[in-house]
Amino acid sequence: MGYVAIKGGxxxxxxxxxxxxxxxxxxxxxxxxxxxxxxxxxxxxxHSRIMSEGGLFHPKLASLAIKQSMxxxxxxxxxxxxxxxxxxxxxxxxxxxxxxxxxxxRISASFKDIPGxxxxxxxxxxxxxxxxxxxxxxxxxxxxxxxxxxxxxxRYDEIPDTFPKVLDALRDEGLLPPVNEAISEQxxxxxxxxxxxFPVPRSAALSTMARSETGSILALAYSNMRGYxxxxxxxxxxxxxxxxxxxxxxxxxxxxxxGEVLMTECEVVAMYEDExxxxxxxxxxxxxxxxxxNEVKAISMSIxxxxxxxxxxxxxxxxxxxPEFVLLHIDGIDSMGFCTHYKMPHYVTFQSDMxxxxxxxxxxxxxxxxxxxxxxxxV
Amino acid sequence: xxxxxxxxDTQFRKASAEYNFGFLDEYAKKEVRRSVLKAIxxxxxQVPYSSREMPMGRGFGTGGLQLTLSLIGKKDTLKxxxxxxxxxxxxxxxxxxxxxxxxxxDTTTKVSEATLIQSRHRIPERELREDQxxxxxxxxxxxxxxxxxxxxxxxxxxxxxxxSRLLVKLYEDIVKFNEITISHRYPTRINGHYVIDPxxxxxxxxxxxxxxxxxxxLGAGREKKIYAVPPYTLAEPLxxxxxxxxxxxxxDSTGKRRxxxxxxxxxxxxxxxxxxxxxxxxxxxxxxxYCDEQIKSQVNNQELEG
Amino acid sequence: MLKQDLLGAHIKAIWLAETQQALFNSLMQVxxxxxxxxxxxxxxxxxxxxxxxxxxLLDGEVSLNDVHGLLTESDWPMLQAKKSEVELANYxxxxxxxxxxxxxxxGTLSSPDFSATLILKVAQLSVKQGSMNLKLTGPGINGEAxxxxxxxxxxxxxxxxxxxxxxxxxIDCILVDDTQIMALPRTTRVEILEAVHNGExx
Ligand SMILES: [Zn+2]
Numbered sequence: 097m098g099y100v101a102i103k104g105g106x107x108x109x110x111x112x113x114x115x116x117x118x119x120x121x122x123x124x125x126x127x128x129x130x131x132x133x134x135x136x137x138x139x140x141x142x143h144s145r146i147m148s149e150g151g152l153f154h155p156k157l158a159s160l161a162i163k164q165s166m167x168x169x170x171x172x173x174x175x176x177x178x179x180x181x182x183x184x185x186x187x188x189x190x191x192x193x194x195x196x197x198x199x200x201x202r203i204s205a206s207f208k209d210i211p212g213x214x215x216x217x218x219x220x221x222x223x224x225x226x227x228x229x230x231x232x233x234x235x236x237x238x239x240x241x242x243x244x245x246x247x248x249x250x251r252y253d254e255i256p257d258t259f260p261k262v263l264d265a266l267r268d269e270g271l272l273p274p275v276n277e278a279i280s281e282q283x284x285x286x287x288x289x290x291x292x293x294f295p296v297p298r299s300a301a302l303s304t305m306a307r308s309e310t311g312s313i314l315a316l317a318y319s320n321m322r323g324y325x326x327x328x329x330x331x332x333x334x335x336x337x338x339x340x341x342x343x344x345x346x347x348x349x350x351x352x353x354x355g356e357v358l359m360t361e362c363e364v365v366a367m368y369e370d371e372x373x374x375x376x377x378x379x380x381x382x383x384x385x386x387x388x389x390n391e392v393k394a395i396s397m398s399i400x401x402x403x404x405x406x407x408x409x410x411x412x413x414x415x416x417x418x419p420e421f422v423l424l425h426i427d428g429i430d431s432m433g434f435c436t437h438y439k440m441p442h443y444v445t446f447q448s449d450m451x452x453x454x455x456x457x458x459x460x461x462x463x464x465x466x467x468x469x470x471x472x473x474x475v
Numbered sequence: 476x477x478x479x480x481x482x483x484d485t486q487f488r489k490a491s492a493e494y495n496f497g498f499l500d501e502y503a504k505k506e507v508r509r510s511v512l513k514a515i516x517x518x519x520x521q522v523p524y525s526s527r528e529m530p531m532g533r534g535f536g537t538g539g540l541q542l543t544l545s546l547i548g549k550k551d552t553l554k555x556x557x558x559x560x561x562x563x564x565x566x567x568x569x570x571x572x573x574x575x576x577x578x579x580x581d582t583t584t585k586v587s588e589a590t591l592i593q594s595r596h597r598i599p600e601r602e603l604r605e606d607q608x609x610x611x612x613x614x615x616x617x618x619x620x621x622x623x624x625x626x627x628x629x630x631x632x633x634x635x636x637x638x639s640r641l642l643v644k645l646y647e648d649i650v651k652f653n654e655i656t657i658s659h660r661y662p663t664r665i666n667g668h669y670v671i672d673p674x675x676x677x678x679x680x681x682x683x684x685x686x687x688x689x690x691x692x693l694g695a696g697r698e699k700k701i702y703a704v705p706p707y708t709l710a711e712p713l714x715x716x717x718x719x720x721x722x723x724x725x726x727d728s729t730g731k732r733r734x735x736x737x738x739x740x741x742x743x744x745x746x747x748x749x750x751x752x753x754x755x756x757x758x759x760x761x762x763x764x765y766c767d768e769q770i771k772s773q774v775n776n777q778e779l780e781g
Numbered sequence: 782m783l784k785q786d787l788l789g790a791h792i793k794a795i796w797l798a799e800t801q802q803a804l805f806n807s808l809m810q811v812x813x814x815x816x817x818x819x820x821x822x823x824x825x826x827x828x829x830x831x832x833x834x835x836x837x838l839l840d841g842e843v844s845l846n847d848v849h850g851l852l853t854e855s856d857w858p859m860l861q862a863k864k865s866e867v868e869l870a871n872y873x874x875x876x877x878x879x880x881x882x883x884x885x886x887x888g889t890l891s892s893p894d895f896s897a898t899l900i901l902k903v904a905q906l907s908v909k910q911g912s913m914n915l916k917l918t919g920p921g922i923n924g925e926a927x928x929x930x931x932x933x934x935x936x937x938x939x940x941x942x943x944x945x946x947x948x949x950x951x952i953d954c955i956l957v958d959d960t961q962i963m964a965l966p967r968t969t970r971v972e973i974l975e976a977v978h979n980g981e982x983x
Contacts, residue, residue: 109568126590174528179558181527289506289842291523291699293892294627420626430533430697437534440565443558443746444596444761448658448677450747451723456652463653501798505840508805512838513894515812516953516966518920522894546809563936605814627891634890634949666968670949690813705813708920762907 106189120166135159144358145169149428150176151288151307153357153387170309170432177429185289189343191280192352194361194385195264198257199337206365211313212259217336218389246346262333263363266379272365273378294420301404301423305397306386309428317396320403320416327402329364329382336360336389361385362373362394366402380405490563497544503527507545507701511692514703519669520633521616526699536569536595537696539612543593546608549579554589559597559744559761567652569593584764596659598680600743600765603689605706613695616702618672619663642713642762649718661720662713665704670713674702679722679744684710725758735760738769793826795833796859800824804837808955813962816917816926818906822960830957831874831902835860838898841870846870849879849894853904869898877933877956885944885952893949896967899941904932906958913938914974921966927974928963930956940970 121127136143136159146158150173158176165171199219204210259291266272285300287307292300305313320327338356345352362384368377382402384394400422415421425431497504503525510524529537530609536557547553553573557566561584570582583589586599595612603609619629622640632638640652641662659675663684673684674693684691684704704710712720725745726731734741736757743765745758760766792802807819823829831851836859839845844865851874857864867873867883875881888896905911911929915938918925933956944967945951951967965971 108564109571174532175530177528178530181503181529182494182498182500184502287525288527291524291525293523293630294625420624424626429528433531433533433535433537434614434697435534436532440535441558441563442596442675444677444744445659445675447745447747447761448679448723452654452656452658455724456654456656459653496798501801502840502842503803505838506842508809509843510840510894511809512812512898512953515809515921516968517893517949518968520893520949546802546806548799548806550803630891634893690809703813705921707814707923 098285130163132156132159132163135162139167141389142167142169144360145310145393146172146176146388147358148308148387148390148393149173149309150180151387152176152180154180170428173309174429174432181288185286187343187346189354191284192339192342193336194339194359195261196258197337197339197359197361198356199259199335201336201337202259202329202333204262204333206262210262210333211265212256215255215259219391236310259335261363263365263381266332266365268374271379272381292423295408296419296423298401298405298408301419302383302385302397302401304423305384305400305426308393308397308426309431310390310393312426312428312431313396313400316416316422317399317403320399320414324414325403325416327364327366327382327399327406329366329404330403331398332363332365332396334360334362334391334394336391345408358388358451359385360388360390360394362391362398364398364402365394375472418430420444496577496578498529498572499527499541503541503599504545507541510701511542511545511703514692514701515690516593516707517669518705518708519665519671519702521671521695521700521702522720523699524701526696529696531568531572533697534614535565536593536612538612538694538698538701539593539595539696540569540573540694541696542610542692542694542701543573544576547573547577547580547591549577551590552581552583552588554586554592554764555584556592556594556597556762556764558595559746560763562763566716567594576780580745585768586764596675596677597761598676598683598691599746600762601768602683603687605688607623607689609687609689609691611676611693612690613672613674613693613700614697615660615672616693616695616698618660618670620672633669636670638662638664638670638713645713646715649715655714655718655720658723664709664711664713666708670701671702671704673710677723677744678712678720681710681720682722686710687742733758735766735769738766738773740766740769762778782833792823793828795826795828795836801837804833808834808837808962808964812921812955812966813954814921815919815965816922816928816963818928818961818963820907820961825960829902829958830962831900832856834900834902834955834957834962835862835872835874844869845872845874847874848881848883849874849876851876854975871898873897873899875899875901875904875937877937880934887944887947887952890950893951896950897952899952899954901933901954901956903930903939903956903958906930906956906961906963916972917965917969917973918972919969921925922940922969932958935973941965942971 099305136155139162142162143158146161146450147153147171148159150161157179161175165175197213201219203213204214244434263272267274285297285303287300287303339359340353340356342351342355344350364382365379368379380402382398384397384401386397400416403416404419404422407419412418506524510522513522514520527541529540531537555561555566555570557563560566574582586592586601589607591608592599593610598609617629619632619641622644623629623632645655659677660672661678661681662670663673663681664670673681687704687706690706693702714720727733732741733745735743735745737759740760743760743762746761748757750757800852804821805892806822807821809816813817821833825833839860839862841861843862845860845862846865846867848867875886885897885899886895888894907929909929911931913933913935914927914929916925916927941952941954948967954965956963958963
């Protein structure tokens with residue numbers, strides 16, 4: 097039987113929790129609790145972001161995390177990540193081929209015509225950011241009719257499920273180096289099971305970036321875009337869609353489709369470099385991918401991937417090329433946790449700080465008194 | 476599970492049904508345990524581990540917590556301290572999380588009753604025994620970070636036991652201030668090789684690391700490191716011949732040792748605070764259990780004498 | 782959920798999470814205090830002690846080399862460890878009564894934890910006298926400790942002392958007899974005392 101020691105400060109904690117819960121429900125009788133489906137669909141981009149930063153593709157729990165954290169992205173991803181971290185790794189998928197992705201959007205900035213064609217899909221890229229005041233008071237009926245109407249009017253079933261990859265075409269032309277089979281056979285680094293000990297393989301960098309906080313990775317990638325680096329990327333292909341996840345059958349080992357995950361993938365082509373080993377010069381590549389629909393994150397990641405490859409090869413010449421600097425500062429859960437911890441009591445260390453300051457001050461005063469004494473003696 | 480309403484202060488309790496004993500899955504515990512053995516075998520070396528996300532913030536003791544959860548069993552009695560007190564908010568929070576996820580364990584505020592002690596910023600005043608284990612929460616595990624930001628380079632310096640730059644830093648302090656200004660997290664050399672950051676304990680607690688009867692484990696969750704000071708192992712704060720290492724002074728301006736206003740103790744680390752009514756400065760034992768114990772023994776003595 | 786839980790009620794104690802918690806605590810104490818002997822008899826149910834050590838520490842994330850073939854084929858799936866060459870293995874299981882020429886991983890200067898842990902099976906560990914008496918000093922030992930080991934080739938200790946001569950590089954040893962365990966981390970200075978003839982000092 098467990099004996100419980102004390103309950104003192106616990107009251108404060110429970111009080112704080114109750115207040116938070118009050119804030120969540122303070123609409124009172126006019127309010128409706130957010131339902132999980134609504135969050136997944138109407139807060140689509142937020143939901144995507146939480147799954148990717150939480151590092152767990154679990155649409156239902158991601159919605160719950162958003163709900164219980166009242167929309168705080170850091171807190172929501174944190175809850176999802178903490179849940180994930182209690183789960184053992186039971187089975188591993190082989191490397192999944194994204195050309196099998198059921199694409200909902202794909203664009204290329206490098207060619208006007210790409211094999212299979214451009215497909216703009218759902219995007220805010222060309223939207224006018226005007227306030228849509230008609231949504232202030234949206235009627236449920238109007239809301240409900242929109243999706244049905246769209247489905248009636250669009251012949252979406254004519255769109256092929258999969259598209260060839262732009263990079264394959266570039267590779268066929270010899271503009272990109274051939275796929276390095278030796279690397280693709282290496283077992284990818286699992287950041288949930290192994291700590292990062294630098295230097296780390298590229299797979300460790302990629303998976304760290306895939307879970308990174310969107311704003312943080314954007315900031316570091318932006319530093320590279322602005323001039324603390326010179327990747328000069330071109331988006332060869334950005335695609336959003338559902339990727340089938342293949343898992344080996346636990347008994348037969350045969351690959352079976354376990355489901356699909358919504359993903360954003362970005363491949364950038366960057367300027368070529370001199371090949372020291374005398375190989376034919378070719379463009380270089382940066383790769384980004386994350387759960388959910390989050391294009392800014394995927395593009396930022398692909399740029400940093402390219403920058404980090406440079407840094408790993410030639411030594412970093414700016415922060416965005418330094419694997420330690422980038423990979424240890426982009427995790428939202430780590431950084432927000434540490435930022436928050438400064439609110440905890442630091443009485444003991446502060447006492448110790450005061451002791452040092454007082455001793456130093458005393459010595460300073462003594463020295464000055466001595467000096468002025470000496471000065472007086474010399475007169 | 477999604478339609479349940481969680482009453483505010485029982486979120487964890489409801490959720491805990493879905494979690495393993497000790498919250499972490501057994502594989503996560505094994506990894507921590509393997510790292511602990513390595514940490515003991517290489518005293519002071521920071522063993523990297525994958526460090527799972529815990530349901531509280533990085534920086535709130537998740538490294539210590541992962542150690543505790545990987546070590547604790549139903550026969551253990553746990554004490555959790557923050558700033559020397561069992562009753563501070565963070566200590567309460569960690570303790571109730573452990574109670575919740577480890578049904579069957581006992582908790583205590585008395586050092587003497589505990590088998591496992593998790594602490595932030597203090598080592599108990601009372602000397603620990605061989606059968607006790609102290610787990611310290613660590614925000615910054617690497618003492619070299621003040622002179623070298625790159626971990627890759629720091630690892631080489633540690634391997635070679637090359638602490639010359641750190642010593643230069645200390646020496647510059649002396650030139651500038653005529654005093655080593657490091658107040659807490661005092662760099663301490665373990666077994667003559669690795670220099671550790673002993674966590675933000677005050678200098679007062681550093682001598683307790685030396686030749687300790689109990690095993691001391693240090694866990695940094697965010698920085699993903701575990702290290703150890705094994706029992707009966709040399710732990711020396713860095714110092715110079717002419718400027719020795721000194722613990723905090725609690726003497727008043729006349730050189731008299733201040734005492735705890737509660738228990739009268741003249742040999743413990745004191746918290747300083749300002750009396751709200753009188754505006755006077757007051758001093759009180761930082762280690763609340765030790766303070767209570769002193770009061771109790773005085774009462775007992777009086778009873779015996781009376 | 783763990784594999785061992787899925788396999789039902791007939792599972793031996795050493796595979797259960799609760800036992801492994803207790804065994805690990807013992808292992809941690811013996812690693813912290815070289816020379817200390819712990820008896821695991823109550824947990825073993827006829828399983829060899831070395832198997833209990835492996836069950837406590839290993840899973841699919843680490844590699845093992847069974848140098849002398851002490852394990853049975855059915856132990857491997859329970860341990861989940863990857864099979865690996867001696868030079869690369871995280872853990873080596875050896876019969877200390879047989880000497881072999883091996884080179885375990887000693888780690889690197891930056892990462893001395895990339896080193897092997899050796900589990901050495903001996904005939905008998907004792908705090909009294911045995912065929913080989915050792916004086917231990919170093920971290921974890923209050924002054925000095927003495928232990929006696931029987932059924933261990935002296936060359937193992939000589940090799941061990943060589944592998945551990947350039948701290949922080951080295952290997953850590955866990956010695957087991959039928960029911961007892963003891964550890965020699967790389968920091969322990971091991972001195973082989975003059976063999977004492979039977980009958981003396983009793
Ligand atoms: Zn007191």
